[in-house]
Amino acid sequence: MNKNGPNKYSEEFKKSIAALRIAGKPIREITAEYGVSGSAICEWEKKYSSVKIEDDDVMTVAQIKALRKKLAQLEEENIILKKAAAIFLQHSGKD
Numbered sequence: 001m002n003k004n005g006p007n008k009y010s011e012e013f014k015k016s017i018a019a020l021r022i023a024g025k026p027i028r029e030i031t032a033e034y035g036v037s038g039s040a041i042c043e044w045e046k047k048y049s050s051v052k053i054e055d056d057d058v059m060t061v062a063q064i065k066a067l068r069k070k071l072a073q074l075e076e077e078n079i080i081l082k083k084a085a086a087i088f089l090q091h092s093g094k095d
Contacts, residue, residue: 009036017041018048 009017020030022045027038050058059067 009040014044015048018044021045022049 017030017034017036018041021027021041027041030036030041031038047060047062049061051061051064052058
């Protein structure tokens with residue numbers, strides 16, 4: 001949690017700071033001008049950076065992380081379902 005309390009900065013502010021950094025403005029200048037820590041700037045830059053994928057779609061790093069997490073969850077569920085199906089097939093053949 002933030003030392004200065006939750007949500008010290010709005011999402012819009014964070015996105016605009018990240019955009020400055022992504023555009024190439026040095027962290028030192030952003031820190032001096034806006035009073036934001038360098039670590040926060042780096043964190044926001046990672047969070048709000050976007051990646052262009054096919055068909056001109058753009059995804060943020062946060063969206064990609066969420067998709068990876070969902071993929072891992074679905075893969076785990078798929079493994080469980082395969083194991084359950086194998087168990088049911090074994091037991092259905094014994095009747």
